[in-house]
Amino acid sequence: MIVLVMNSGSSSLKFQLINMDNGEVMSKGLVERIGLGGVAGFEVKAKGEKIKKDVTADNHKQAVALVVDALTKGDLAVVDDFSMIDAIGHRVVQGGDSFPKAAVVDQRVKDLVKGYGVMAPLHNYAALAGIEACEENMPGIPSVCVFDTSYHMTMDPAHYMYAIPYEDYENLKVRRYGAHGTSHKYVAREAAKALGRPIEELKIITCHLGNGASISAINGGKIVDTSMGFTPLEGLVMGTRTGDIDPAAVLYIMKHKGLSPDEMDTYVNKQSGLLGVSGLSNDFRDIEGAMDEGNERAQLAYDMFVLRAKKYIGAYYAELNGCDAIVFTAGIGENDDRVRASICADFDALGIKLDPAKNDGCREFRDVSTDDSKARVLVIPTNEEYAIASETVEAIAEAK
Numbered sequence: 001m002i003v004l005v006m007n008s009g010s011s012s013l014k015f016q017l018i019n020m021d022n023g024e025v026m027s028k029g030l031v032e033r034i035g036l037g038g039v040a041g042f043e044v045k046a047k048g049e050k051i052k053k054d055v056t057a058d059n060h061k062q063a064v065a066l067v068v069d070a071l072t073k074g075d076l077a078v079v080d081d082f083s084m085i086d087a088i089g090h091r092v093v094q095g096g097d098s099f100p101k102a103a104v105v106d107q108r109v110k111d112l113v114k115g116y117g118v119m120a121p122l123h124n125y126a127a128l129a130g131i132e133a134c135e136e137n138m139p140g141i142p143s144v145c146v147f148d149t150s151y152h153m154t155m156d157p158a159h160y161m162y163a164i165p166y167e168d169y170e171n172l173k174v175r176r177y178g179a180h181g182t183s184h185k186y187v188a189r190e191a192a193k194a195l196g197r198p199i200e201e202l203k204i205i206t207c208h209l210g211n212g213a214s215i216s217a218i219n220g221g222k223i224v225d226t227s228m229g230f231t232p233l234e235g236l237v238m239g240t241r242t243g244d245i246d247p248a249a250v251l252y253i254m255k256h257k258g259l260s261p262d263e264m265d266t267y268v269n270k271q272s273g274l275l276g277v278s279g280l281s282n283d284f285r286d287i288e289g290a291m292d293e294g295n296e297r298a299q300l301a302y303d304m305f306v307l308r309a310k311k312y313i314g315a316y317y318a319e320l321n322g323c324d325a326i327v328f329t330a331g332i333g334e335n336d337d338r339v340r341a342s343i344c345a346d347f348d349a350l351g352i353k354l355d356p357a358k359n360d361g362c363r364e365f366r367d368v369s370t371d372d373s374k375a376r377v378l379v380i381p382t383n384e385e386y387a388i389a390s391e392t393v394e395a396i397a398e399a400k
C-alpha cells in the first residue's frame with residue numbers, strides 16, 4: 001500500500017510518500033512560505049537526489065498541486081499517476097475528545113476538525129486546508145486524519161481534568177488533551193520491541209524533546225498521563241513556550257504590560273521558553289554553544305529545561321509505581337547526549353543509571369543505560385511520518 005503523509009502548517013506543507021509494504025520512503029519534501037506573497041520554496045528528495053526551487057504557492061491547493069506534479073512528472077517522479085496512491089494520511093493536532101483513533105475523512109470529520117480549530121487555530125485550520133487541497137487535486141483517494149491527541153484519550157478524568165468549575169469542562173470542553181501522541185505511541189512500541197517483551201506488560205516513560213516537548217507515562221501500552229494539556233503549551237520548558245506557569249503570573253503580566261489576550265498568547269507561545277529566558281535563541285544547539293562560552297542566561301535556560309524534564313520523569317515514575325524503560329526521542333532527545341546525561345544525573349534513588357560509554361555521542365537507536373540500571377534508558381529516533389502512515393493503513397482497513 002502506498003501512503004502519502006501530509007503535515008500541513010499555516011504556511012508550510014511537508015510530505016512523504018511511503019511504500020508501506022517495505023517501509024521505503026519513495027519521495028519526501030516540503031513547500032514553504034505558502035500564501036505569504038513572494039516566492040515560495042519547494043524541495044523534493046527522491047531517487048537519491050534533491051531538487052530545490054522557487055515556486056508560486058498562494059494557498060494549500062497550489063502547494064498540493066506542486067507535490068502531485070513532483071510525484072508524477074519529471075526526473076524525480078516515483079509514480080505514474082496519483083491514482084497509484086492508496087491513501088493520504090493527514091496529521092491533525094487537535095481532535096478533542098471525539099477521536100480516540102485515526103478517522104477516515106468525511107464531512108463529519110472535517111466539521112469536527114474545523115470545530116476544534118478554536119483550540120489549535122494555527123494547526124487545525126491548516127490541516128483542513130491541506131485535506132481540502134488533496135480532495136481537489138487527488139479526487140477519489142481516501143484521506144485519513146491522524147490526530148496528535150488520540151493516543152492520550154485513554155487518560156482517566158483524574159488525569160485529564162483541571163480543577164475548574166465542572167460546567168466549564170462540560171460546556172467549553174476545557175480539559176487536558178495532550179499532543180505528540182503519534183510519536184509517543186511509535187517510540188513506546190519500538191521500546192517494547194527492543195526489550196523483546198509485550199507492551200501490555202511494560203511501564204514506559206517517553207520523552208519527546210524537540211522544539212515542542214512533552215513527556216508521557218504509558219502503562220501496558222496505554223497513556224496514563226502526559227505533560228501537554230488543553231494545548232501544547234503546558235508542561236516542559238520548550239523552544240519558545242513557557243510550559244507550566246502559574247496562571248496568576250499570566251494575568252499579572254497582561255495587566256501590567258497592557259497585553260490583549262492575543263498578545264499574551266504570542267508571549268507565552270512564541271516569546272518565552274528557552275528563547276525568552278536566554279534572550280538568544282530557541283534552538284538547543286545555540287543555547288549549549290552560548291552556555292559553553294559562559295553565558296549565564298543560556299546556562300539558566302538549560303538548567304530549567306533539564307529540571308522540568310526531571311520533575312515530570314520523577315512524577316511519572318511515582319504514578320506508574322516504577323518503570324521498565326525511559327525513552328528519549330525527537331531533535332534534542334535523539335541527538336543530545338549531554339542533556340540526556342543531565343536529566344538522568346542523580347537518579348540513583350530510582351536506580352536509573354546512564355552509561356557514559358554508551359550515551360556519549362549516541363544519536364541512534366541504542367540502550368544507553370548501565371547493565372544494573374533498574375530501568376532501561378533508550379534512545380529511539382521517532383518517525384512520525386511512518387507512524388501516521390501506519391495509522392492511516394489501520395483506519396482504512398477498519399473502515400472496509
Ligand code: ADP
Pocket residue numbers: 209210211212213239282283284285286330331332335336
Ligand atoms: P520540532 O519537530 O518540534 O520542530 P525537532 O524534533 O526537530 O523539533 O527538534 C528541534 C530541536 O532539536 C532544536 O532545539 C535543535 O536545536 C535540537 N537539536 C537538533 N539536533 C541537535 C543536536 N545535534 N544536539 C542538540 N540539539 C539538537
